[in-house]
Amino acid sequence: MFGFVSSPKQNWSAILSVLALSVAPIATYAQEPSTNVLDLEFLPPEITPSHICVPRAPDAETVETWRNWDGVRLPNVDHALIKRDINRLQQINASYWLETIELIITRLAEADPSYAGDNALLARISAMVAAGAFEELSSQQLIAQLAADEELLSPRIKTALSGYFRNGLGVERDVEHADALLVDAGYSGNADALLTLTKRELAGTSPEGWDVAPELAVTMAFGSLVGELNPSICDRVARIAREYSNGEIVRPNPQLAHDWFRFAADLGDSNSAWKIVEFHMLAENFEKDNDVLLHYLTQAADAQLPYAQIALGRVYETGALVERDLDRTLQLFRAAAKSGGRPGLTRLALFLETYADRYPGTNDERLAALNDLAEHPGAAGWVFSRLADDVYERKGRWGGQAEALVYLERAAELGDMDGSLNLAINLVAQRSGEHEIERAVDLLSYSVSALGGVNPAKMLHGVFMCQAPDSPRIEEAQYWQSIEDATGTSNVEIAARDLIELDDEDDALTIALIQSHALYGRAKAMASYLKYLENAPDTTPEMLAFWHEYSNQYTSVLEALADLEFELAENPAERIVAFNLLRQEYKLSGAPAALALAEAILDYQSDTAFDTTEVRSLLEGPAGEGQGAAMQLLAVLDPGADSGRAVFEQFADIIEANGDFDALLFAVPFLEAEKQENYLSRAAGIIPCDYKNVMAMSRLYLEIDDAENAVHWMRIAEYLMEDNPWTMVDLARSELSVLGVEAAPKAMALFERAAALGDVNAPRGMFDLLVASDAETYDPERAAFLITQAMDDPEHAYLNRFLGSYRAAEDDVKVEIEARLDMPQVYMVAAESGDVFSMRTYALYLRENAANPTDLATSTEWLTRAAEGGDTTAMAELGYALAFGIGTDADLDNAVVWLERAAANGSAKAATITALLNLSEDT
Secondary structure, three states, rough: OOOOOOHHHHHHHHHHHHHHHHHEEOOOOOEEEEOOOOEEOOOOOOOOOOOOOOOOOOHHHHHHHHOOOOOOOOOOOOOOHHHHHHHHHHHHHHHHHHHHHHHHHHHHHHHHHOOOOHHHHHHHHHHHHOOHHHHHEEEEEEEEHHHOOHHHHHHHHHHHHHHHHHHHOOOOOOOHHHHHHHHHHHHHHOHHHHHHHHHHHHHHOOOOOOOOOOOHHHHHHHHHHHOOOOHHHHHHHHHHHHHHHHHEEEEEHHHHHHHHHHHHHHHHHHHHHHHHHHHHHHHHOOOOOHHHHHHHHHHHOOOHHHHHHHHHHHHHHHHHOOOOOOOHHHHHHHHHOOOOOHHHHHHHHHHHOHHHHHOOOOOHHHHHHHHHHOOOEEEHHHHHHHHHHHHHHHOOOOOOOHHHOOOOHHHHHHHHHHHHHHHHHHHHOOOOOHHHHHHHHHHHHHHHHOOOOOOOOHHHHHHHHHHOOOOOOHHHHHHHHHHHHOOOOOOOOOOHHHOOOOOOOOOHHHHHHHHHHHHHHHHHHHHHHHHHHHHHHOOOOOHHHHHHHHHHOOOOOHHHHHHHHHHHHHHHHHHHHHHHHHHHHHHHOOOHHHHHHHHHHHHHHHOOOOOHHHHHHHHHHHHHOOHHHHHHHHEEEEEEEEHHHHHHHHHHHHHHHHOOOHHHHHHHHHHHHHHHHHHHHHHHOOOOOHOOOOOHHHHHHOOOOOHHHHHHHHHHHHEEEOHHHHHHHHHHHHHHHHHHHHHHHHHHHHHHHHOOOOOHHHHHHHHHHOOOOEEEOOOOHHHHHHHHHHHHHOOOOHHHHHHHHHOOOOOOHHHHHHHOOOOOHHHHHHOOOOOOOOHHHHHHHHHHHOOOOOHHHHHEEEEHHHOOHHHHHHHHHHHHHHOOOOOOOOOHHHHHHHHHHHHHHOHHHHHHHHHEEEHHHHH
């Protein structure tokens, strides 16, 4: 036995003598008036660990026990444990369990005479107070019944009754009577009364009649709490530990609090074991011991405490204090989830998500945990986002759209950013009306302003520029583009060669921008930063190792690295590095990376007759997931005329359920008009809003003979060109092909912008418009000037292109240009630059205008060069010259050879001359 039994006031000295012999030595103590707490060390006795206390069952088990109780026979366990269950049910949900608790009390009173009467009555009162049943408490006069025989009540009941009188619960408030009851209970040795009275003494509000020194009262209270070594001792001594933790009466002492919790834990109390773990985890004014932490953490987890199971699971998951053991982690998380609490279910769901590859076949278990979490009143938004992801995974983006929307609405309502963004994407994709678009805009705007999202500004730009039914809304789109630019969240596009040449001092801002995007998880930025680090002189192995490990959390990083390697590769051996990265990504990610690998194989294969088996196999995966780019490649690999339709029919159901933007566009030409409209609307709702995809939309409309919508998308493309000269040339040509000369002024402006940025094709576009007589841009004088400029260029890069357009121009246009130029000189310069047509034209000019034999000889020399260059007309004219000795010695045999070549190429003149020569030979 520890401690003592209750004693009357006159026996205090005897009690102290017993206490001195039965518990550990008490250090000297003194009151600290300045802090109103006592310096008092009350040490736990030395004991041998033993399972005296019975650990409290997990809440789920307790709830299950009493939910299924028949109300007749009590469980066959110690009555003290049933009383503990009553207290726990009150803590869980007192109002819900009140009826059950009252029935338990009735059965306990029937089974245990010592519990009947006042003890049972107090238990009923406590349950009703916890449940807030104050009207019922008053109407039944239960507290009055309890107070009827006050003199006969135990100190514990007097202490409780004191509280009811003090607070006026169920009886008329009577502070004086409450104090009298409390003092009586204190002198009788009740620990709660002693500690309450001491606290009031230290605060200067001690009731009349209480004259026990605080030091003595607290010592008596703690000794009373120690009491006998029985199953309830752990609950009692935990009170001592809490007093040393909260510091309301005794000075806070983490070590003493820890030691009392350890005392209880060594007697089998799992909750005290957990408290020890908390001391060592926090280590505030306390010396941490990992061995002690692990010992008691294991004890608490073995006792089925969910939070201990989770903490121990995390220890095994990270390998921080023990060897890493994911199987043990999963076992612990499963046990924690079994209790039905949110923390356990959360850990299990996230663990199975993180280690899905290691534990295949557990997705149903993960979903079950998510669905259980969704049933909790305080479920987090991310739970519903993941449930929506599962719907999309099973049914596709279109097949599961309606069901996923329900989950996403809940996720957004609970403030989950991923859920909010996905809901916005879903609403935009529906394109069902202005209300949905405005809701999507509100969600995305909130993500930008309140949650600090990186991607929402880009998404808002896409909504207003491309995806909304009334797009383009230029001002709004440009506003969000400016927000993206101002916040530095725009994608950082840097050529691979420039990337590896970045300098820490000169390019510090660019490097920091790439790093910040990498930290956010953008695959291209991550790959760029890794490539920079690999080439930066100050990179340490530790830095590179950290970033490689960090990049493993995200998909497509290896694919982005492969793109950089391909860009840098200068020979086949260097390209192998990139291929290996793509194959590694494919091994990790499967179908999502298969397309990139297949495209790379097609791009870099050199044998036109190569075996396409591997590529086809790679493409089947992403095509089967609805990726249209893979379907398009499969169609290209099949040389048959109906290859596109065959591929479409193979994947039609997948496109219907889960087709991405490219898949929808691929399918449209094979659909009936009504379904075409549906697929085009879907495509518009999810279009990646950039120049390439917008123009793909425009060209598809042209393919189905809808010029109006084709032009609409061209108008949008105009705002997406940025400073890319290729897009300017492409848009100019596209608009000219649809609108004709009507588009000439705008096309000219685009060609001029592209030419100023160095595009090699833009000047030819400019010249074509200058010689188009029916266009507003017609200007033969400027066309002649461009030819003159091209002649002055030492490389004559554009001269031959201009002359090609000049030759295709109408005759009166040619006259206008020729009037401004020395055409023989122009053709001579062009011929000397290597233009075959100009060689032939210059040769014929010399022959027609020859002033001497030298001019004729030079003419035939140019004809020979043009014929050898493949010009059919030059072949015929050279044959004519050889046959009749014009500018060279006659050579009938060689003439026939050139004439026959020209005739075979379709030259009527050559065929005629050949026939004449043959006729001449016959005669």
